[in-house]
Amino acid sequence: MVQASLSGRPAQAELFLCDIFDALPKDDMASMEHPIFSLSTGPDRRVLRYDHRGITPSIEGLATIHDKDILIYCISQLMAALNAGRAVSRTVQLTAHDLLLAINRETSGDGYRPLREALERLAGTRIVTTIETGGVETTTGFGLVESWQIVRRKRAGRMVSAQVTLSEWLYRAVLAKSVLTLSREYFRLRKPLERRVYELARKHCGRQAEWTISLPVLLTKSGSTSPLRVFRKMIRDIAAAGNPPDYALKLEPGDLVRVKNYTRPPRATAGQGGLPSPTPEVLETARAAAPGWWDVYALEADWRASGDDRAA
Numbered sequence: 658m659v660q661a662s663l664s665g666r667p668a669q670a671e672l673f674l675c676d677i678f679d680a681l682p683k684d685d686m687a688s689m690e691h692p693i694f695s696l697s698t699g700p701d702r703r704v705l706r707y708d709h710r711g712i713t714p715s716i717e718g719l720a721t722i723h724d725k726d727i728l729i730y731c732i733s734q735l736m737a738a739l740n741a742g743r744a745v746s747r748t749v750q751l752t753a754h755d756l757l758l759a760i761n762r763e764t765s766g767d768g769y770r771p772l773r774e775a776l777e778r779l780a781g782t783r784i785v786t787t788i789e790t791g792g793v794e795t796t797t798g799f800g801l802v803e804s805w806q807i808v809r810r811k812r813a814g815r816m817v818s819a820q821v822t823l824s825e826w827l828y829r830a831v832l833a834k835s836v837l838t839l840s841r842e843y844f845r846l847r848k849p850l851e852r853r854v855y856e857l858a859r860k861h862c863g864r865q866a867e868w869t870i871s872l873p874v875l876l877t878k879s880g881s882t883s884p885l886r887v888f889r890k891m892i893r894d895i896a897a898a899g900n901p902p903d904y905a906l907k908l909e910p911g912d913l914v915r916v917k918n919y920t921r922p923p924r925a926t927a928g929q930g931g932l933p934s935p936t937p938e939v940l941e942t943a944r945a946a947a948p949g950w951w952d953v954y955a956l957e958a959d960w961r962a963s964g965d966d967r968a969a
Contacts, residue, residue: 672820673735673744675751680737680759682839684729685830689837689860692880693784693801695719696849705880715781717774720801722849724775726760728801729839731823733759735831747803747828753816761844769816776805776819784826799824837863842902850891853879855901858916862904865918872912 688694693712695701700718704711712719735745753772757764779802787796803822810817830836837859846852857878862868870878876888883891892914896906905917
């Protein structure tokens with residue numbers, strides 16, 4: 658059953674069936690920016706805090722960056738439907754076999770078993786955000802997935818389909834098309850840090866020819882728990898392996914990481930219709946105004962890419 662569209666908003670369905678073959682992978686920009694997902698391959702039960710947000714794990718641990726594949730698949734299907742003018746819903750029904758094929762996982766019995774654990778971690782990982790407006794503080798908590806259910810064949814015990822209700826936060830990002838297209842090679846990246854570095858490169862470099870970030874800030878934004886010296890070697894190893902896809906990494910003096918986008922031609926520079934380059938004084942002022950989490954090079958990249966980095 659489909660409800661009528663009001664005020665120009667997309668039509669809403671009670672249940673959206675994921676049935677679009679070869680949908681382009683899409684990711685929401687908010688979770689690409691912040692280290693919400695664990696890079697650990699074992700149970701991660703840390704409570705994470707940054708800015709005015711907190712992330713608490715379930716008994717199964719924090720949702721991992723590989724668990725996120727389920728969300729990426731759902732976002733991809735919903736965006737393909739929106740672009741085709743179809744009605745969508747926050748509750749999606751997916752076929753387990755199609756999901757596993759799309760995210761480059763085994764479709765044997767071993768491939769199905771981890772899906773339940775991933776759904777449990779996604780639903781159990783809670784995000785708490787606090788916003789202060791006019792002297793009034795509002796705190797909101799929600800799971801990455803609001804609810805889920807699995808349908809199994811009774812004899813074989815194999816998962817046939819799953820029904821997932823996305824968080825309102827994530828669904829609003831889809832309706833607003835606050836998403837970016839990912840390389841299809843993303844699902845072939847097995848190392849969690851490779852995936853996370855790709856997300857950050859895609860988010861910040863976007864359509865630019867290159868992007869620069871300091872290594873300490875990249876460490877913070879990645880969510881890695883490794884010491885800086887270990888993280889430095891990990892980045893060198895990723896660069897030497899030719900990952901992430903679409904981008905080339907290079908460590909430069911001063912612990913800077915330069916990310917080059919080899920899928921895009923260089924954009925216009927200052928004097929050729931491009932935006933002017935910030936002076937050293939402007940960079941120092943920005944660095945003093947936004948210490949710690951933010952990186953002046955990342956801020957400059959976002960400024961240059963604003964209005965041009967969103968992909969429908």
